Amino acid sequence: MSGPMRLEKGGLIDRSREIRFQFDDQWMGGVAGDTLASALLANGVRLVGRSFKYHRPRGILTAGSEEPNALVEIGKAARRTPNVRATTQELYEGLYAVSQNRFPSLKWDLLEVNDLFAPFLGAGFYYKTFMWPRAFWERLYEPLIRRAAGLGALSKQTNPDHYEKAFAHCDLLVIGAGPTGLMAALTAARAGADVILADEGDRMGGRLLSETITLDGQPGPDWVAGVLAELQGMDNVRLMPRTTVTGAYDGGTFGAVERVGLHLSAPAADLPLECFWRITARRAILAAGALERPIAFRDNDRPGVMLASAVRSYVNRYAVAPGRKVAVFGTSDDAHRTVADLQAAGVEVVALIDARADATTTLDVPFYAGATVTGTEGRLGLRRITVTRAAGSRVIDADCLAISGGWNPTVHLTCHMNARPVWREDIAAFVPPEGAVPGLTPAGACASRFATTDCLGDGVAAATEALTALGAKVSPPDLPRTDDAAWRGAALWAVPGKGRAWLDFQNDVTVKDVQQAARENMVSVEHMKRYTTQGMAPDQGKNSNVAALAMLADVTGRAIPETGTTTFRPPYTPVAIATMGAGGQGAGFAPQRYMTSHDASVEKGAPMIEAGLWYRPSYFPRAGERTWREACDREVGHVRTAVGVCDVSTLGKIELHGPDAGRFLDLVYTNTFSTLAPGRTRYGLMLREDGHVMDDGTTACLAEGHYLMTTTTAAAGQVMRHLDFVQQVHAPGMAVRFTSVTEQWAQFAIAGPRALEVVNGFLDTPVDDAALPFMGNCAVTLGGIGGRLFRISFSGERGYELAVPARYGAALFRDLVARAEGLGGGAYGMEALNVLRIEKGFLTHAELHGRTTAFDLGLAKMVSAKKVCVGQRAAARPGLTGPDREQLVGLKPAGAVKQILAGAHLFAERAEAVRENDEGYVTSACYSPTLGTTLGLGFLRNGRARHGEVIRMVDHLRGVETLCEVCDPVFFDPEGGRARGETS
């Protein structure tokens, strides 16, 4: 037996499949087809949560995704998910749910005391109270409020679950699979269109699953099953149940969340819990239906007060009696329908209260026309209601009250591209305006056509119109006949009277709050919303927006259209961040780029560090070395005294071809390349259009009209993009083409006095200084494999870079390192590479950080005056040169403190270290084992004229102050004889 309130027959549930679950650590039983909410109701559980602000006891209000009260936490530990709506959570074996926002228990909650202070906690309370004293906000008020404020808590553990993102494309996206959506999908599918039918429910059919309406004489669910069976059999139709379309975006794109594994007891590890879809549709039909609206009256928030449509869902679909004595209060024929359904299911109905004075009924029920409910009783659940008529009041025993205040079309998606819904006085509801979202047609109840017959016809019409626009030929299917009458009702937003009447259940906003906001001149609907927080809870005011603004209109004496409405933003229902960020956890955040030497470096124990997307070895530790510095100092020593090997494949390599390639290089580089002879290599500087330095690197002339440009690792993509831009915009006629060959060539730096010995060990024809002088290049072969050899140096030593096709990279690196080790050297990593280049004053993007000019870097002479280059004019603008500029300098410690720290700022020796006196900053720093001191590179105002001066480096963050001597940025071998091979 699945609970005392389960009806003996009926419902779309499978009574043969019993399911055990826990709520607040109590085991209960349900059946397949249940939601958590229906199973709780079947077990007689009415109290399921506490409200956000006043901690009022709350029960289940709805049977759908608009539920404001029944939010629970599902799962344990790292797998715990807060704020799950019990009304949409499908039941599964072992489901573990806990109520939220209560302490110590749901029935005895300490913060219920808030409810007693309600007169002081109304709209604007926080704004008025916590303003003073100011300092209290951060330390006292905010932490307290945060602790007291409601809704569930995150586990604060890493999410172990798998989520997914995906794209889909179709001719027609149908949003919602109720009568409208099903007919639209059927019409389009039969016409051969590629159709996606998405519905947020676990079972398609919409209200037809919850009503007793018949179609062509069949019960609603049977007719639905027939349509679905036909759609399922068609190749051009994709049915997406459990998929909520959450947003409408540009170009016919829609966001949607599919619940994939959330309804399963033990989902497989590879199964995503949810999938975030981006669906691109040529046309879309919004068949989202409508949401029933509550009526505000005194204490209308007690557990047991429920929307009439939800009552019918629980009775008809889930075979659950929502109470033993049910009263029904409404303003339309829906109230009568509810009574009929309850009675047919054998549930006692104690009163039918219809606010319309002229209402009549043939039902056998105590009937109160022209009456309203003016109060309720029952601390943890409804016990009695007060019914008031002109003739007087009467108290009636009831443990469930179904309320029906009419329907609000679900216009949410039509607002996502800035359209505002339009008021229709005849049905007292907001409807979507024409053309709210290009390509999207609202149809059925969400377009204010509530009767099932109208919905069916509207679905066919909308699909026909959409497909005709796409050029398809449509033969509309026959419409089934229904026994559903047109909707008849009147608007009733709130029952006048004393006490608190709730509008927004989720954020605890009452009619009085709205009235108070208006009295305090928050008469704009946007101000009222923010002042009272109405509509700002996760349900986005689905149950309360229209009623709240109707109250605002009433109190300000304006009409509803004049008062206006707030609008809806995506997502339609809350989306887990884990779902939107699917695939982005950990290494999924960005692609990982590996060099061919990666495995060899890892085997040698090198810690791999990120350089952009690349992974490069930081250093290669050897036995006995306890710190990275020991390894780094040794590796620097290898290069300065023997030979070191470093994988430099990550540097950008761009190959340029064409008769105009030289001219093109002249345009993008500040210096001249058209004069560079084959076999020669030149250092180049590249500016952005605004005159600041973009990148530097060497470019080799491999042959006439054939060049190889290198870029820094960091700027490889940027330079490629820049070249493309320059060619397309500035030089479209030049006969030049270029391609990235970064990935094609594995390239290794071999540097040090014994570098040539290592290199020649691999070449089929050895080279010497005559064949390959400094800044030369040549083609080589290694065991018959074609390679390229460059005589360039980023360390200041005799240096070569040897490039081979990447397939040989892994093998060549191992052999090069072994050879170097045999000569007293070895592999070196990024740390040593950095030290070597700082000793030489070579630049990286620490210095080329985007705000420096050629002048700042001391490279003004590299900007050739004999030709035009990109950025040349802009670099000559006032303010980009001169003594006021911060210029590249070297820094050496000049006092007792020896630390130089990148990021620290520079001040005159005796100036106070405050912003106004800031004269520059340190960009790079290291300990130089070669020179036995710390070194820094930095930018100092008028720095080139201040060599020899002692200044003060202050690192405010790390609390370090160092006196530094300003010097030339080239600390080691300023003549460059070592790189040329003249000295060693």
Added chain:
Amino acid sequence: MAKLPETSPAAGLLPLTHGGLTLSEGPARRMWMIQPYPGREAGLDAALRDAHGIGFPEPSRSTGQRGGRLIWAGRAQALWIGTADPAPGLAQHAALTDQSDAWAFLKLEGAGAEAALARLTPLDLHPSVFKRGHAARAPLGHMSAILHRRSAALELFVFRSMARTAVHEIGVAMRSLAARAAV
């Protein structure tokens, strides 16, 4: 010296089979980027037809058969894939750049290949839209890829350095589909 041993971009990572899908590494091929110089497109096309019997592909298309084919790879460029290098004479009309080691060449085969890639690329790969001989330069996850449909297989080309990420991400999509099918 002795010839250095070769390592393919996806060595040790493939093939991979989940459900009805198999991801494998394509055979080692000679690959060249061929980029006609401005105004030389017709000359290149004629020279290609002369030397190899295939024309330069239209945007988002490929040309050619076994032996040598060209896959459009972006503005004014196509990727030559062949068992041999393209004719050197083409250099009169176009820049020829060796890319044989630059790309990881992957093949995804089996029913649902499009669904697996729909987890990674925003392109509509439905066979009625992305047909045989269609090519695209498009994102694959956070990577930039060349996609091409050739008979039964979807061919993918990603940067060699990203082969591990590509195999991992396509593998996740394949496993996810297999897990969905098992529900």
